[in-house]
Amino acid sequence: MTERITVVKIGGNVIDDAAALKRFLGEFAALPGAKILVHGGGKLATRLAERLELEVRMVEGRRITDKGMLDVVTMVYAGLVNKQIVAGLQAAGCNAIGLSGADGNIVTARRRAPEPVDFGFVGDIERVDHKLLGRLLDAGLVPVFPAIMHDGRGTLLNCNADSVASAVALGAARLAPTDLIYCFEKRGVLRDAEDEGSVIREITAATYPPLKADGTVSKGMIPKIENALRAVEKGVRSVTIRSAERLADDSGTTIR
């Protein structure tokens, strides 16, 4: 069994930029030790839905995943984006294997309750098969997950990629000490939003409340940090928020 596992999550800002993605995949391939990649989908799914003239329904600022949209995200995330990433990693000498949750039944999700808002085919992670994960890692494979999972009863579900990353990291943590890296468009949590040099190096359960109270951590960063604190509390060794351009650096904001 491996000594440590690194789980990295990338989002649309890397996936939508071919040059940035290529550079990222090269750096990811060079990371030492056992590793796992989780990816979002970027703008491609939205663009494809528009070209197919699917009606995009939003409730409370969030997109509803109806059957047509589920097919689109399955095609784009689990198909095109996942296989391009896997082929790119293989070219970089990294033995990647793409896995939706249905593949090997490795991650199951539960469809979100239709009340008060029915988001359609959207799921929350239920279970990660850490034993299968361990067997793949032991075989020298590098799992690459899109955020498409299944309910075990034949239905695919669109999940949140950040949540997939943290669930997979928690599963990995049962195998070996696990560090989770969220790649981000900024260098980390900034003390001054205008100054990329003002990265807060470390946040803990003790130092977080004042950062939230004074607005340093605000908006979309709040669920990210709170998810990270929960992941650390449950057994992930560290969660780091870091620029995708600096994957191999010891940079960013680390939650311990």
Added chain:
Amino acid sequence: MTERITVVKIGGNVIDDAAALKRFLGEFAALPGAKILVHGGGKLATRLAERLELEVRMVEGRRITDKGMLDVVTMVYAGLVNKQIVAGLQAAGCNAIGLSGADGNIVTARRRAPEPVDFGFVGDIERVDHKLLGRLLDAGLVPVFPAIMHDGRGTLLNCNADSVASAVALGAARLAPTDLIYCFEKRGVLRDAEDEGSVIREITAATYPPLKADGTVSKGMIPKIENALRAVEKGVRSVTIRSAERLADDSGTTIR
């Protein structure tokens, strides 16, 4: 290691019919022993290309896979169709795992030479990693392959699903006695094309030439039978052409 391996190939006639596919997946899940599924894509890729208004270019009756079309077949075959099949098999209690050739570098292909006709991103199978195949089968997994492979240098390639099935069966034959079943819209090779009851039960290298000479085996059936004869010659125990509706039967035409 397993005592025998069954490789089954399905095409568009099953994939395009939701009820037929569901019934097929139930029967496939119930097949005893180690098994592998290879699938084509059906009409969905063509329909998606039409909706995206991609120009469909045909040369000598064959579609050119340009970059836009490669993205479409990757989305549809390796994404939507593959993940729906895998989720359907999981629901039927079969521990399926979807694998393009890039996943685990399990199948590599070589891009077809651009002379005399440049078919674009079309590949011919080069190598099947039978050791990885064996490791997956030993773990109780059921590999499900779309016909999307890679060249190992970052490029995905659209391959012929019949050829993928026979290459995978040849790889499997290095692990255990392997039987390959091509699911077909008819019950097998018919002595009388109008009579579904006139299935020729067995064809061998000795009995084939007269069947070809008298036109019993003609048109699209010729490459199928000749591929099957080659697969048997190279080590596959048997190749059967059988109706998708009778998967579990001892029916169809068997090439030995």
